[in-house]
Amino acid sequence: MKVKVAIPNEGGFVNQHFGRSKEFVIFELSGGEIKGQEVVSTAALQHNHEGLAELFKRKGVDTIILGGVGPRAIQALQLHGLKVITGASGSVGEVARAYARGELVTREVSCCEHGHGHDHRCHE
Numbered sequence: 001m002k003v004k005v006a007i008p009n010e011g012g013f014v015n016q017h018f019g020r021s022k023e024f025v026i027f028e029l030s031g032g033e034i035k036g037q038e039v040v041s042t043a044a045l046q047h048n049h050e051g052l053a054e055l056f057k058r059k060g061v062d063t064i065i066l067g068g069v070g071p072r073a074i075q076a077l078q079l080h081g082l083k084v085i086t087g088a089s090g091s092v093g094e095v096a097r098a099y100a101r102g103e104l105v106t107r108e109v110s111c112c113e114h115g116h117g118h119d120h121r122c123h124e
Helices: 049-058 071-079 092-100
Strands: 003-010 023-030 033-041 063-065 083-085
Touching: 003 092, 023 092, 033 092, 049 071, 063 092, 071 083
Parallel strands: 003 063, 063 083
Antiparallel strands: 003 023, 023 033
16 A cells, blocks of 8 residues: 655754754655655745645645644644654654554654744643
C-alpha cells in the first residue's frame, strides 16, 4: 500500500518548529521503502496552519511527521483528515524510512519548546 508523508525540512533534518518550516519533503512510501520524494516550498505559508493542511491534502499526503508543534496546528491538520505524528527528530530520510518500516512512534510534545520571538500560548 502506498502512503505519502510530509516532514518539515531544515538542512536535511526534521525542522523542530512546524510553523516556521520553509519547506517540507513529501515522501511516497510503499513496502517499507521510500519510492519517491518531492520538496515543497512552504515559505509563504509559515504559521498558516489551515493553508498548510490544505496544501498537504492537495498533494495526497496521509500523514504529517513533526518535531515540535503546538496544539492549534495539530488540530488544524487533524480537522483536514491528516494523521499527525509528533516528537520526530533526525534526518528526514531516516525518519521516513523508520515510518515506512513501522518503527516510528509519536512522542508527546505540548509545544515547540524554544524561543523564537512570538508567543504560542500553548496551554490555553
